[in-house]
């Protein structure tokens with residue numbers, strides 16, 4: 330093709346082009362059609378591949394076979410599932426004819442639908458297969474061949490909604506009106522210079538800065554901006570309804586976009602007075618409360634007021650998992666559904682603690698002033714709940730399974746001098762009675778079941794606590810206490826236990842104490858107890874049989890397949906025959922090497938250690954009360 334000045338004239342140009350390139354444009358057109366055909370073919374092929382993959386995944390995951398022919402009223406719909414954040418309500422509202430049942434599965438992109446009839450199933454397939462629910466959600470609809478294989482919804486995902494809700498937690502729904510919510514959001518002036526853009530959300534503080542690194546405040550550095558006046562009516566309402574005992578002086582505003590959250594944390598105990606409240610605006614969200622190995626998920630609707638006091642305030646962490654939706658119980662259709670998150674703003678009101686900062690809560694592991702130690706004030710309640718009460722409940726089973734005396738204890742008792750008085754603190758079913766017929770034996774226990782057994786055998790027993798022995802000073806020539814002291818929950822109380830023993834012993838009297846060792850395999854000789862536990866490990870009681878006292882979830886539960894991970898633990902007592910309460914938890918303070926000797930020598934007047942050794946998972950000390958001249 331040759332171009333000259335005339336070629337600027339379109340007509341000339343066009344005509345020449347037509348003439349000269351007619352053939353070429355025909356070729357072009359043909360290739361365009363072919364390309365279109367090819368792309369249709371490509372899309373079709375992609376669709377076929379996708380359907381094949383869906384069939385494969387559904388068959389793999391739930392054993393459900395998808396067919397192209399209707400066989401019953403069940404359908405699988407890929408594209409309508411929890412993974413896309415689609416709720417049951419949305420699915421029901423969208424599909425016509427409406428299905429009668431929807432089953433959703435956590436993290437899955439598909440759902441199963443039961444239609445009113447096979448005909449309705451065919452209509453839905455016809456209408457929606459290959460259509461778009463949203464830009465992201467292309468629907469693939471298939472008939473289910475073996476509907477009996479369709480799994481039930483996994484409601485374990487929402488079980489934490491019904492159970493484990495920590496004590497002291499309340500959520501007041503519709504605490505403010507929609508208009509008030511809009512007003513607060515409109516008024517919330519977010520000063521860009523004061524906002525901290527945390528990785529997962531935006532935060533602004535009033536009154537004092539809440540330092541998320543430490544979860545506390547610096548009471549010596551008040552902020553210039555106080556809680557704004559337009560919030561005063563709501564603050565008054567919070568105080569008036571008793572959610573907070575006094576006007577708060579600290580406010581944290583958190584703004585969460587869908588997908589953002591707050592890591593599990595516990596607002597430091599020593600910094601704030603009384604409960605902590607949080608007003609939710611803009612969106613519902615699920616907050617998780619965790620206590621050791623339990624988790625409770627709580628839905629916080631927009632406009633609700635969350636009040637955290639008691640266990641929920643001091644004994645749990647609270648946090649929001651960063652995601653764009655939450656799985657919650659479906660109140661309309663049953664089972665589970667999805668709740669999408671929108672922009673959420675929360676106002677957390679707190680009141681700074683002044684003066685005495687020490688915290689006396691019962692949750693030492695989360696308490697910054699008790700640093701993991703069980704407070705003396707709480708110890709007797711703990712021992713009542715986790716030792717005395719549990720022994721009452723397990724006494725019968727305990728008696729059946731604990732007959733054999735420890736050989737060295739037996740020998741100790743046998744060697745006592747005729748006429749000696751022996752006190753057995755925590756005598757249980759009395760296995761050290763009547764080993765030596767020439768001594769006077771007195772047994773002591775808190776458990777009625779044990780005492781009755783001893784009485785029935787004609788033994789002298791009294792009900793008493795080792796921390797307050799009902800005997801005069803210098804009365805017994807010898808005292809034994811086998812596997813008892815490890816149930817006493819603070820060092821001060823363990824020392825009190827020891828000094829009580831020394832008080833009732835005659836000078837020169839001999840004592841023998843056994844406690845569980847933290848290390849159950851000293852000198853490579855695994856204790857019979859830990860061996861027995863390992864042998865029994867095939868027994869996994871159903872959850873309903875596990876009775877964990879919710880106030881003590883801060884104590885780690887000992888896993889019988891492993892060594893003790895902490896000194897203060899809950900040890901499960903498993904009753905294989907029992908259906909209800911098959912597992913009870915007892916508190917133990919398991920001793921480190923040398924700890925028992927140290928405790929005994931620290932007790933005044935310090936006795937003389939005669940022997941200290943390890944025996945089958947126990948630390949043992951034999952000691953003598955000194956004769957003071």
Ligand SMILES: O=C(O)CCC(=O)C(=O)O
Pocket residue numbers: 581583591596607608647675676677
């Ligand atoms: O967003 C919430 O409701 C809670 C915020 C919170 O826990 C905190 O700021 O410490």
Ligand SMILES: [Fe+2]
Pocket residue numbers: 594595596647
């Ligand atoms: Fe918090």
